[in-house]
Amino acid sequence: MFARLFRQGTALKAPARRAVSTGGDGGKTIGGARIFGRVASLLAVSSLGAYTYQNEHIQRTSYLATKLAPVVLSYYYIKLKTSAFGLSREEEREMMKDFHNDWYALPLEIILHLRGFYVKAGQVVSSNPNILPEQYIKSLRVLQKDVPPLPSSEIRKIIEKEMGIDDVDEVFESFSEKPIGAASIGQVHTGTLKDTGKEVVVKVQYPEVERFFSVDFRTTLFILGFINENMVEIVKGIQDNFMKEFDYNREADNLKLMEDHIEAKAGMFDNVVFPKVKRELCTRKVLVMEKIEGETITEMGERLLEDVVRVGGFKNKTEFRDRVRKSLRNPDKQQEFIESYGKLSGALEKAVGFSRVLLSLRNSIYGLCGGAYNSTRILPYFFGKAEPKMFFVPPNGPSLMRLLWDVHGYQIFNIGAFNSDPHSGNILIDSSNGAVGLIDYGQVAFLEEEWRANFARYIIAIDDENKAEVHRLWGALGNKFLWKVTGEINPVDETFACALCHFGGPPGIMKGIKMLKFNSIKDIGSSLNDKIKIIDCRPEYGMLQRCCFCLLGVAQQVGVFGQGTVPCKMLRPAAERYLTSIGEMVKG
Structure with missing residues (x-):
């Protein structure tokens, strides 16, 4: 019935x-x-x-x-x-x-x-x-990329309440009705300040999101306890960092911290910019900062993918995505696809580099011709002003990723504070001058000096495949797990395999899951609890993994598929520079 x-x-x-x-x-x-x-x-x-x-x-x-x-x-x-x-x-x-x-x-x-x-x-x-x-x-x-926003009228009320004003127009000469972005806890509008005429972006937090966070988070932990018990302690450990994201005053301080440190490294990060915060206008739920010009990696991703498809010999973007997805699910295809990364990356770098030269040259010629035409004044009067079409110039993927790994490595090791969420939507490229803008610093994690020194040694040891040193530093970093198969705590080979999965990129993941006797990446999700019980894991360690996996996603979107997706190799130069700066001899 x-x-x-x-x-x-x-x-x-x-x-x-x-x-x-x-x-x-x-x-x-x-x-x-x-x-x-x-x-x-x-x-x-x-x-x-x-x-x-x-x-x-x-x-x-x-x-x-x-x-x-x-x-x-x-x-x-x-x-x-x-x-x-x-x-x-x-x-x-x-x-x-x-x-x-x-x-x-x-x-x-x-x-x-x-x-x-x-x-x-x-x-x-x-x-x-x-x-x-x-x-x-x-x-x-x-x-x-497209979370439905709150109406502008509600956003205005939040700003007025937070700033203690009667009308948004008291502070802003103009304020966009439509947001330029909406995310999990808030949305972003553009505006022009009344007193200075500066164009700014205004980040506004949704009214109920913080209040409901605790109940939603506990519900999530309850579910995880049945799906993957190892994830409970890891996710619970990063709860405090999630809570910090609700205080935009903290994000304002984080941006100022990064700006001061990065600007001080003259000659190393000259192309890296952070939004300048208007501190006097910031509150716990409203963040006002000067606008950074540029387009996010997410926005330009589809055009960059066209280069990957063309150079890689795929029929279309759908075929490429399907191949990536199937390679992750099929153990027989995973190694084949990962090995093809290197070949595809080399060809793509040459093709994109060549197209950059051609498109930049074309833009320069069009700009010069248009400028000469407009300077006559007579021709524009009769035929209209020339507005040359500027062609999209793809970023130099390998150079961009080298810069991003270096700047995040400097944050991790030298500043001791890093953005754990540097996904493609938080990185802007200004094609007019090549500037790289880094935004959204609510998810910043802080590291003690001794811990980050050990992490620097750990990254180098993983890259050197020094199992004994990786095992020693795994414990020094506060990590501890039970290998249920034998009943051992932090066994050497399995510890090294976990380290490879965390910071070895696609090749390391393949090697790590093989050492752990898993059939595929997908097999980890269903069988991990049968083999491993996490006893201790520092929240910062998980945040570093998240940071690296975000950068891996960026690398793939800008056409970098080889060494640029291996965290231990890309972070190693920054780790060595830091250890040298504190007086430690580093073997080359």
């Missing part, structure tokens, strides 16, 4: 499908379905009883329960039917494909309704093709 009602119950169907391509690969969906089904059921059950001490929290978790209950029923109906009727794996796969096609749009709907921490979680999930089936990844990818 339940099955008949379920089949007829259109009320249990997912919201109308959005214009997102679902693909047809049902073969890889069962693993993702189990994760999604387990998450859905845990959320549904936990949300009914958890965090009932405040009415708003009850409403928030009740919304989750209401939305996810039909998903749970649908998922367990498939599992029950498969078990009761002894269905084959292929038949189960087909049902799971229908399940995904019915429900893939629901997570995005929930995230956009609850916003806040769930947006951040959705951004992380959508950037990793291994966590959920492709339908969900494509649906959630909108969170990377």
Whole structure:
């Protein structure tokens, strides 16, 4: 009877499908379905009883329960039917494909309704093709660049309350109605200051996001406890750093700290710029800073990808993305694709370098001709002013990545404070002068001097493949795990394998998972708890991993696929410079 009602119950169907391509690969969906089904059921059950001490929290978790209950029923109906009727794996796969096609749009709907921490979680999930089936990844990818903003009228009220003014126009000569960006905890508008005429960007925090963070975070930890217990302590450890992001005064201080240190390195980071903060206008929920010119790596990514597709011999961008995704899921394809990085990178660097010369020359000629034409004054009078079209000049990927690794290495080792979230949307390139702008410094982690000295030695030891030294420094950095296979604490080979996975880039990951006896990257997610129990892990260590993985993503977007994606190699020069500066002899 339940099955008949379920089949007829259109009320249990997912919201109308959005214009997102679902693909047809049902073969890889069962693993993702189990994760999604387990998450859905845990959320549904936990949300009914958890965090009932405040009415708003009850409403928030009740919304989750209401939305996810039909998903749970649908998922367990498939599992029950498969078990009761002894269905084959292929038949189960087909049902799971229908399940995904019915429900893939629901997570995005929930995230956009609850916003806040769930947006951040959705951004992380959508950037990793291994966590959920492709339908969900494509649906959630909108969170990377296009989070629906709050109306300008609400943003104005927040600014007026924070600054203690009656009207935004008292401070700003102009203020954009439409934001230039919206993210997990706030959105950004442009404006012009009334007293100086300076163009600024204004970052405004959403009103309820901090208040709901704790309950959302605890819900996430509860879910992680069932999916991957090792992740609980790691994520719990970075909670304090997430909380700091809610105080824009801290971000203002972080930007000033970086600006002072980087500007002092004359000749080394001359092309690196940070937004200058208007400190007198900043509050806990409003950050005002001078605008940096340029285009984010995210915005120029599609054009850069065209070079990768052309030089790499792919039919189109879809084929390239599919090959990357399949290489991550198929152990037989992973090494083949990683090895092809080097060949593709070399050809791409030459092609992009050549096109940079041609396009820069073309822009110069067009600019000179247009200038000469306009200088006659007579021709523009009769035929109109010339406005030469300037062509997009791709950045020099290898040079850009060398600079980004160096500046973040300097932050880590010399300043002892680094941005743990340098993703492609937080890096701007000004094609007119080559300046690299670094923004969004709310997620800054701080390191003690002794700890970062050990981390510098650790990076060098990984690159040298010095297992004994990596093992010694692993413990000195505060890391400790139980290798369940033998019952040992921090065994040498397995410790080295973990270090390779963390800071060895794609080649190190492949070598590390082989040493740990995993079949593939995806196998780690389902089998890690069976082999490893994390006992201690410094939050800073996890933040450094996050920083490096963000830079790996940037490298791939600017066409760098070889050594530029190996953190231990790219951070080594900065590590050696730092150790030398504190009087330590470093072997070359």
